[in-house]
Amino acid sequence: MIEAPALSLAALAPLLCVFGAACVGVLVEAFAPRDVRHPVQVAIALVGTLGGLVTSLLLVGERQVTAGGALAVDGAAVFLQATIAGLGALSLLLFAERSLDPARSAFVAAAAVPAGSPRDRELMTAPRVQTEVYPLATFAIGGMMLFVAANDLLVMFVALEVLSLPLYLISGMARRRRLLSQEAAVKYFLLGAFASAFFLYGLALVYGATGSIRLSAIREASAGEAGGGVLLVLGLALLVVGLMFKASVAPFHAWTPDVYQGAPTPVTAFMAACTKVAAFGAILRLLYVAFGTSEWTWRPLVYGIAIVSMVVGAVLGLTQTDLKRMLAYSSIAHAGFLLTGVLGYGGGADGTGSGLGATMFYLLAYGLTTIGAFAVLTLVRDGDGEATHLSTWAGLGRRSPLTAAVMALFLLALAGIPLTSGFTGKFAVFRAAIDDGAWPLVLVALLASAVAAFFYLRVIVLMYFSEPAADGPTVGVPGLPTTLVLAVTVTATVVLGVVPGAVLDLAEQAAIFVG
């Protein structure tokens, strides 16, 4: 007879909230009449994610391992769960925007209808909206929150799949440019499956080497003779590959530009912000908890990957002409900056370096800014949907000063200009890395930031110092959800840049791993 493991329901409350909302959403999809489904689904998804946010905030200070040792509810897990739930709620608000697209939604009405068929053209302008995206996205959010709290590799793998599968689906649900969107979904799915296979293989090798999938047990085993041997090292390599794929770190980034461009923009915002947080949460936990004692094994590797990612992101971003692709390369470069923070581990037993707190702050700041930037992209439209080609943004500052100013703020934050959250985040991670002696890496990071600043500033120059094109795009008037998102993200970008003290402290205090 197998005994049920001890479960602390209180510690699991954030996960239960979000997964509960997702399950209810599936039921609503099946039983509620079509005309009330949209508001009900939005309400359930928001209640679930905000419930997750609130319950995780109530858990601040909690340190325990629960669910038979499968989940670690500690400072870092709670901070990241709250971040994911909050960013997820903002993304869901973008999903729910109905006043921008003439067809009332960014999502296709019936995803199964072949693109370009007569039925598709008919549905294109029909006021029907599709509501499966809400439970799907809620499941993904739940998976991400599970991902950052997973205390053994198997749970981590399950969470990886729970968060990935819905993302593959909703990437392919754009209402316009459907073929591009479907192509992106297929690419994402194939490569994601490939990456999962790496992760799973790594898991098997690690299990083979240590006889356990529990992170703490791996730590003990790897601290033993010769660091655990070839199997363990190979396993670590493959696990890292699987996770870095999700975090869109170069050289595992190839999917990012295509998928960011093809996916519906609210989904891109969701992926760019939440997936990044979740993936880095898992990377941090894996490296700090399971391989914390063999730091010198992975340190040179992360060092090198950080440089590659920053350089690839910054250099490739230079020649992009599509704003969504540009932000994708920006996301790759930011992944490199985040890895700089990961290196500020300090080698202490429980993460005495400031790297963990700094990286978590960076994730929060970057997530908020990037959601805001994608939200602005949804506003600027022409007859064919969103106008994301760079040239169409010429002179936007003259035509729509407020939109241009908001976008300029986000771009400055992404470039890391002082008095924006981006500067505080970069400062924190670079400082953590320097404290740990990685100043050559920080030097490279600063140079990469300078190169990347070029393409952010180019957009600002284009918006303010170019003549508007005659048949340029129009700027839609956002409805309540998008307005709300923009208000929150603008405020956060400025506040975290001007008075970051409180949140920095919070991240610093939350920088605790148990297990």
Added chain:
Amino acid sequence: METVPADGLIAASWLLIALPLAGAAVLLLGGRRTDRWGHLLGTGTVVAAFVLGLLCTLQLGGRRVDVDLFTFVSTGSLDVQAGLLFDPLSAVFVLLITGVGALIHVYSIGYMAHDPRRRRFFAYLNLFVAAMLLLVLGDNFVALYVGWEGVGLASYLLIAFWHERPSAATAAKKAFIMNRVGDVGLALAIFLMFAQLGTVSYDGVFGAVGTLAGGTVTAIGLLLLLGACGKSGQFPLQAWLPDAMEGPTPVSALIHAATMVTAGVYLIARCAPIYDETPTARAVVLAVGAITLMIGAIAGCAQDDIKKVLAYSTVSQIGYMFLAVGLGPVGYVAGLAHLLTHGFFKAGLFLGAGSVMHAMGDSVDMRRFGGLASRMKVTFVTFGLGYLALIGFPFLSGFYTKDAIIEAAFDRGDGWGYLLGGVAILAAGLTAFYMTRLMLMTFFGRPRWEPGVHPHESPTVMTAPMVLLAVGSVLAGFLLVVAFPLESWLTPVFGEPEEAEHVVAPLVVSVLVTVVMALGVLTAWLFVGRREVPVTAPVRVSPVTRAARRALYADAVNESLFMRPGQWLTRALVFVDNRGVDGAVNGLAATLGGSSSRLGRTQTGFVRSYALSMLGGAVVVAGALLAVTAG
């Protein structure tokens, strides 16, 4: 003396800065919608700040109050706090800035009534008041620096307020650049403090200054002095201040006479603990003060532009203040008392000059004035009282405060003391001369007005502030020296005053100064009052007059020593920039762009090649990890 945490109204003293700042923000962002009531809002915020400042000062009662605002950055060892220090010294400045500031705002309502950009003018004035209050209220050098740059910006914007006049635009640029030279000194001083002591707060720096090497303290003192010279128009950076008179007259009164230009004196008084440690730097302060007060007084004697005379007079009077604070503990209070009385009478004189210009169709040429005493009675009386206060007529403001400085100079007791005292007395005579010349040429004699000019008294909104400032000019000296001694009010800042051993009896000094002053007045009467004033300046004059007219060739020296070499340097740099730096930058950009497009070709769009790149990456990762563990 220990600081205490803020309580009561003082906890809200950040409002002093926030109110005018909000005013400036509303007026600048509100645009034309605020045109109709903008000037009232601008005046209101400063009046409110004055009332608040007064109430705070009444609550203060000789304490030093620290007002914690917020933590700007706090990570590891870097800890930047934003806070205010409200102590007797800053209280005195708060009252001066908001009090005189409020009067000048009221005056400007009338003076700028017909200017289409009046709202913008009030916005800049409010910005100035906010920055100046931050300068005197900050509890660390960084806050002081932010305020310092803020007043510099406001000063630049206001000098160039009529930027369609080339002379105004040039004057603004000159002021800005010469201030930059000083600001570099201040910035370097702050860097040096941070590098040596790891803190920029007043308490931290002053507490630890004794532990520094003598040379370092002297360097900090001299760099701070450079900053002070730039802002206060002291030798060798004095040349911008007279040109700054291109700005509207209320600006000259508020910024370039009463408040901003005295920021240098504030800086040196605030940094008294630093100068106490370095006699060398203090001696340089003395020398700067003495040289400047002579330069200003000599140049003032030969100017025909009414505002320029007053400007050189300001240069000279601030020289007195530098001389005083350079004397050390005996001089701080004397210098600050003179600063306050000077704030009253010089602001009053400028407002009077503005009133005259208003009447004379914006002319500033005193050779075309004359005989205005009967046409503009209020202006004449208020201006006359300011004049008497400035030249040190017995029992008016300047008499008390200037005498105190001269006494303090003699009290040094050595030969230098006599030299400095002698210079100060001589300059007092020159002051009497040039101010009497100004009075005679403007208000007395036969009218030499341009055709079509019909002088008239200014409206009440302008004369009322003039009257109040005139009352201040008459009483301030008596109040600050005799009735409510500034000395005891400032004791918490500078410590108990020592009972000075007088080398020369104060009565002798007073009599001597008064006699020299009377001689100056008499000379002016003999040279200017008895004769007809020619409408155009005579060309055949003595070399001394010629030198004085050109302000002792300060501009010529600047041009040949700094401007020409500077221009050559810029030309050389432009050459290097075009050929060298641009080449490198463009080459780098081309390289990056090229590699970007080459790298971009790997982004084929095919899943198979993406998967291959991932596989390659994974092989490299695994190989690298194995190499690390094996190696």
